[in-house]
Amino acid sequence: MTPQRITVLGAGSWGTAFAKVLADAGRDVTMWARRDEVATRIREEHANEGYLPGVALPPNLTATADPARALHGAEAVVLAVPSQSLRANLTEWRELLPREAILVSLAKGVELGTLKRMSEVITEIADVPAGQVVVVSGPNLAREIAQGQPSAAVVACADHERAVAVQRAAFNSYFRPYTNTDVVGCELGGACKNVIALSCGMAAGMGLGTNTMATLITRGLAEMARLGVKLGADPLTFAGLAGVGDLVATCSSPLSRNRTFGERMGRGETVEQARAAGGGQVAEGVMSCSSIRELAAGLGVDMPITDAMHRACHEGIDMRRLGAELLGREQKHEWS
Template sequence: MKAAVLGSGSWGTTFAKVLVDSGTETVMWARRSELAETITRRHANPDYLSGVRLPSGLRATSDAAEALDGADLVVLVIPSQTLRENLRGWTKLLPPDATLVSLMKGIELGTAKRMSEVISEVAGAGPDRVAVVSGPNLAREIALEQPTATVVACADVDRGAQVQRACTAPYFRPYTNIDVVGTELGGAVKNVIALACGMAAGMGFGNNTTASLITRGLAETSRLGLALGADPMTFAGLAGLGDLVATCASPLSRNRSFGERLGKGESLEQAQAATHGQVAEGVKSCRSVLDLAERHGVDVPITRVMESVCRGVIGPVDAARLLMSRSTKSE
């Protein structure tokens, strides 16, 4: 089996390492030829995973056609809002029956489509050809081979199992399910909730506040998921609660770190500059998740407040006041 990983950021590089360590022949595409050469020759990606040695069997190229040639699995791991444009350029290069695997956690701005929906639409692939990988997957921890688990969701059970086999490493344990909708929503909405948790921490609030935001964030994720036909049990699993806790609690989470900077009084521009070019997906996901919820008549108060913060309409103090002044009701 051969895999092509399209994307050379921290998560793309880490997942490529997982594939190789699982015994899967893997070629990674990098936009910059000098980075591709560094990965292949020096077995390192100093731009995104400094200090981590990559497997000698991992090759990288800046030629998408070379990476995709003969691939059984095509792993897409680029910023979610760039997926449509990039995939249009790759569509003619995709092997006709390859399984298309999304590692992206976001909702497309404007269309409010999940990443698997964008892939199916642009690539002309049926939903059963698209798999989603999501869970408590902080890239650096996995790159350092710390034990973790994840979810491989696919409507086609056999394809899901194929992806599972391709990425089962000694330190990486994938579970399968068929709930693509719930798996994707858990991964997208948790980024927004992590922004709120980070902001609360930056304001000096403690564990009670964080626990409250995580729990109520899970509630609004579940409400939205049910409206879209997701399995409610997904949100109690790795792609739901597992991913939410990891992203909201870890300093390795860009979304939490971005929110913490906002909570300490930094502007949006200052917080963005501090990420050194790495994207905090939750900032853009706020608007798209809110659009999706409004289209389905679902109340998402944390997302609504964070969208106002990320537009610069309100500040952290006003955000806390708005959330705490909501009418009391039965849980």
């Protein structure tokens, strides 16, 4: 059955935009915000100016700072918190989750330390079967979606009926979800594209042009697909919305936090300066480059751009030196 009462845990830009998508599709949506003043503005003024300024939120979308109140009676629960804080947040909410609710993950990353995908973290902490967890991925720049611009996404779940249920719940006049059962591929595409977007931003900040961007996007796609296939993903997933679609949007748009973060570094800012300039919003790729790099190394998968981003963000290696190293790698066949 299509869930009608849906809770969105997290009031950042993508959580708010997805809550609006659900409300515009006719669902009754309750958001949880950590700060009471944010919840009050969403509830009373139908706005979340801190993350989506100028966007009017629909009347069937309300908010609270009380997680128990937010989760009461929910038929689906959308987890819209950063990937590296998902475990801690979900541990706090675990006893409040309705046992039969579909759990929907918006987070895109690989957890540091455990190297788990977000759906794996959710099944572990919430103690639910994998088929109860749905993943949403694709070219999902929050501001464009919140403005009602035509967009599409992938709704992936091992249980196809649950994927269809979330697809129906989110379908509206401007947002078109497609279903998929390849959770691994969709999650890895969403996590890896943030890292490649960092590299494209760095290149732009250094004054490099379209050829460089196209090279990074296509070679980034190749390395994310190598990792996905090694973990059992369908290669076709990376040719779709959760792969190349998300990659192109995130690597090319100034609305992308990861691209913007990389661009600041390319202009000479430190990681700390770029983080401060972002106003506290998380660029997931800065942390995920390390966990994805470690995951790939353990599997013997070559991911040179991901490795370079880890070294740029966490070892302070000069980006021009990294560029020279990437160009100077051993020559080989394109698909080897």
